[in-house]
Amino acid sequence: xxxxxxxxxxxxHLEQHLQEPFNIREAxxxxxxxxxxxxxxxLAITGFTVLxxxxxxxxxxxxxxxxNTAQGVLEIALSYGYQSQEAFTRAFDAHFGITxxxxxxxxxxxxxQMQQTIDFNEYRSKLGTDFHMNPPRLVTLDPIRIIGYEYxxxxxxxxxxxxxxxxxxxFGSQQKFMNIPERIRPDMAxxxxxxxxxxxxxxxVVGEESSGSSDSLEPGxxxxxIPGGLYAEFTTEGSExxxxxxxxxxxxxxxxxxxxxxxxxxxxxxxxxxxxxxDMKIYIPLK
Numbered sequence: 501x502x503x504x505x506x507x508x509x510x511x512x513h514l515e516q517h518l519q520e521p522f523n524i525r526e527a528x529x530x531x532x533x534x535x536x537x538x539x540x541x542x543l544a545i546t547g548f549t550v551l552x553x554x555x556x557x558x559x560x561x562x563x564x565x566x567x568n569t570a571q572g573v574l575e576i577a578l579s580y581g582y583q584s585q586e587a588f589t590r591a592f593d594a595h596f597g598i599t600x601x602x603x604x605x606x607x608x609x610x611x612x613q614m615q616q617t618i619d620f621n622e623y624r625s626k627l628g629t630d631f632h633m634n635p636p637r638l639v640t641l642d643p644i645r646i647i648g649y650e651y652x653x654x655x656x657x658x659x660x661x662x663x664x665x666x667x668x669x670x671f672g673s674q675q676k677f678m679n680i681p682e683r684i685r686p687d688m689a690x691x692x693x694x695x696x697x698x699x700x701x702x703x704x705v706v707g708e709e710s711s712g713s714s715d716s717l718e719p720g721x722x723x724x725x726i727p728g729g730l731y732a733e734f735t736t737e738g739s740e741x742x743x744x745x746x747x748x749x750x751x752x753x754x755x756x757x758x759x760x761x762x763x764x765x766x767x768x769x770x771x772x773x774x775x776x777x778x779d780m781k782i783y784i785p786l787k
Contacts, residue, residue, distance in 0.1 A: 503541065503753035504620040506531040510538060511618055514554055518561060519579050522554055524698055536696035537759060539655055544748035545623050549656055549700070556615030559595050562588070563614070566604045573600050624753075636732035636751070641783070644726040646690050647680045647714060648707015655700035661741045664691065664704055668768075671706040679721060681712025692765040694724060727762045731783040743782060752784070760787035 510531035528538035577588030714723035772779035
């Protein structure tokens with residue numbers, strides 16, 4: 501079963517549990533993905549998060565219930581996960597631009613405002629027109645030992661895309677690389693995504709290869725090993741954000757490969773890079 505079909509199983513699970521507390525672990529398990537990887541794929545393919553999709557679907561179904569039944573607003577609010585009528589009214593008005601009471605009486609919503617159930621087969625059919633990426637080089641790597649500074653970020657609201665460039669800037673401008681013992685390749689900066697959490701949070705470690713001891717690192721620094729094995733190596737052309745969106749949103753779902761456990765990472769040749777153009781390669785672990 502391919503990525504799109506598996507994600508559709510998760511969508512079906514979410515649809516069956518719209519009136520229950522949101523559980524990302526159960527939804528991702530329906531697709532046989534880890535919670536973090538499911539959220540990353542979903543965001544890359546659709547452009548919005550799983551939680552945002554569930555929020556939109558609940559409001560859409562709540563709107564239909566308002567229009568088609570005599571249930572009270574409070575009853576509807578509670579059934580779709582809101583703690584009070586006031587919280588539901590604020591969310592409804594923010595999304596649709598109208599209060600639930602006014603909508604029930606007279607107004608109509610446009611089809612564009614409603615979030616219909618996603619069919620991931622439609623995304624698969626768009627792949628031929630949306631997919632513009634040079635194929636990766638498949639490489640087998642030995643384990644790589646990295647020491648670097650650990651920053652915290654999150655997939656939600658595409659926070660990571662906004663923050664990661666700042667992590668590199670902080671690492672360089674504050675000369676944090678000087679605290680790395682026994683640097684092996686000072687011309688190569690590594691960015692490693694690791695320590696994935698179910699809520700979309702993860703660590704981004706900016707560092708370098710090192711043969712030094714990790715026993716007495718400065719606060720904020722960490723040591724990690726990038727596992728050896730098969731990787732897809734992508735050369736960036738354009739922004740890293742665009743590459744990652746196409747990588748997870750198009751290339752990986754269309755490929756015959758699965759992403760195996762472990763961090764993905766990027767390597768920047770510092771001396772060959774400029775602010776306008778980074779000489780960067782991105783590596784994704786495969787099986």
